[in-house]
Amino acid sequence: MIDVRAIETSMLDASLKGYPHRAPPCAVGAIATRGWNVLRGDLPFPVALLKETALAHNLSWMADFTRATGVLLAPHGKTTMAPQLFARQLEAGAWGITFATMQQVSLGVAAGLRRIILANQLIGREDIAQARDLLATIPELELHILVDSLAGLESLEAHGAPRGRDEPFSVLLEMGVPGGRTGCRTADEAMRLARAIATSPAARLAGVECFEGLSVTADDDADRKTVDRWIHSLQQVARQCDVEGLYGTTQVTLSAGGSAVFDLVARGLPMQLSRPVRTILRSGCYVTHDSGFYERFLRHVITRSGAPWRDREGLKPALEVWTQVQSRPEPGLAILAFGKRDASFDLELPAPFVRVREDGARTPLDARYRIVKLNDQHAYMELPVDADVRVGDLVGCGISHPCTTFDKWRWMPIVDDGYRVTAAIRTFF
């Protein structure tokens, strides 16, 4: 298993998409010395890249935002699965990192993380045994897991009952909504579960959690009401657990927050109970942001957040996919050399924003340049019939939903504003 220092000395080579075919292998940490520039065509296409200026801006923007709202940040690591980015998120002030699976948690621990939320139920013999092992061998590891049902608690008890010096698992009770994903559907169901957790040998109740991110639509009015309902139901359960003395920890953890309406969570979720309360936001996409889905939500975040946030630049898209024009088979159509293997397509298709000619000339592409379909390895770009777009031109695209672009790349170059390669990350999916 890896740690961040090992990544910097590990070798990249031409078996990886986007690495120059004819270049010798290069250590991740030495890549800047190669003098490569994406716009000069030094890397083969397609290539996904991160823009350092935008990354650094986003890290500091989110640090300021969470500081201003008084919440802690445990960004979801599943977005990038890049330990080098986890390290930068912690450096910028994040409290910990959130993960979705025990493979991800284990990777995070191996990379040196010590405060982790597993934002899922912990199920199954192997996953539970691994969590037990990590906690037993790393005493300073703070790992919180979710439980959303008596069935989940029973599974935890069957495979994860404490033995020897084991502590009970630190558990956040998960609230959900009817028709939603996981989580208790009603306060009654939640309270029955909370009481069972409080008396379980395998668990202690550390707080209450929800994930509101699938219920929102970037309609400001509707989103405010939706998030209010989520927060109300979470706080109601959190308060009742306090009244009944069900918490097994000295402080209570409340957590919510995808990347869409994190401001509503950060401002609405904190509450007072009879013991100290901390609120942890789990937004993960801010680190690269995007040029589609999250960008639309961000406009509302900024509007709602008032003057100081409207007067500074918001999150910037740090993740781009670059490729070249393969063919211009009809006047209104260009075929680009990338596809479902290279860029997100689950929420919307990549958005071309610039073309670069071999001589370096850059021309911004407006909304008439539109990717309308992806095959595995090809993209169909509609464009004006008289567009000056030629075979061999480079096209830069923004993406929508960073998670599903990251998982298509085993490494990515980081570039400066001139698209010179200054660093690189590895991903672990």
Added chain:
Amino acid sequence: MIDVRAIETSMLDASLKGYPHRAPPCAVGAIATRGWNVLRGDLPFPVALLKETALAHNLSWMADFTRATGVLLAPHGKTTMAPQLFARQLEAGAWGITFATMQQVSLGVAAGLRRIILANQLIGREDIAQARDLLATIPELELHILVDSLAGLESLEAHGAPRGRDEPFSVLLEMGVPGGRTGCRTADEAMRLARAIATSPAARLAGVECFEGLSVTADDDADRKTVDRWIHSLQQVARQCDVEGLYGTTQVTLSAGGSAVFDLVARGLPMQLSRPVRTILRSGCYVTHDSGFYERFLRHVITRSGAPWRDREGLKPALEVWTQVQSRPEPGLAILAFGKRDASFDLELPAPFVRVREDGARTPLDARYRIVKLNDQHAYMELPVDADVRVGDLVGCGISHPCTTFDKWRWMPIVDDGYRVTAAIRTFF
């Protein structure tokens, strides 16, 4: 860069999804010695796996089919990007391997392949230089590339003009259809291009090619007519090139064939010209087949292919994704622990076919058990409200479109019919 022997001795470890958390690293070629069984929960979930019986069956089915129809097979390697499977495809009689990008071609060459079709235009300085380098350093390498336009040919000439002892590139002229992807739209356009290729210092015309796979719909009548039109237009151009003496090779190569209607291509495409003609099919998905999109096309392939093919078993789904039930939050809903990161979702969603309880009991799941939505790391499975499906149960799913499941896994175990791990592959995306 790797070769197949190096893959067998390379190490898998717990940083990879699906590899047991607490197991020490293991060489790919030694994995059978671990005695792991997927149904016993020895591997963490989710895990994508290949079934050896189905793989071996498919390899031999396709070898028989191409032999019976007299065509050569250069299966598309982008499906799996697994050199160990390329080796088995060649062993089973495939003529060569097809790829979509120069990174894939380079990987294939590094893995020992010597007959390759790049089923795309070769564009851009770095890709063309790499093709030149490979051809110069490996004299026995047979590499065919596509050209679909004068612009593509000009780009090839600008960056790939022969120097010293370089040979011209061996080029297949690509035919397309109006509204389609790449390829010449008319016979006139194709003939102008063919004449330009014939006099280009950078290229010699080796044949004609098309990709019919995006035009078919699994409607037998319509598909026959569509493929007839494709074949007619390809043969018309191939014949005219012969009449005009434009070929620069001693034999003419005709190539087509996705994985959907390969029988129509195999039977319709071969033709006679004044010099020897070979027909190369490029179908790639047969090696694992699937449980959705290609399975529906296969029924027509078999019906059209007559008694001997109806009387033997067709291609079998060799690729499955296994996971566990995370939560049963409502009577008619189970949340499974896998998502867009783990299984194809571009053509249709994974199809659950069996649940396995911790005690090993297996219950087939019928069409009432249906995955209706995927998030990044979760699946929503609708099921009868009284279904006996519990938290912790394993669920096995078939997938639709193997390409977009393969690219989500860096390794996959190969299992026997009892789901014991007998081997493993690595992928290179």
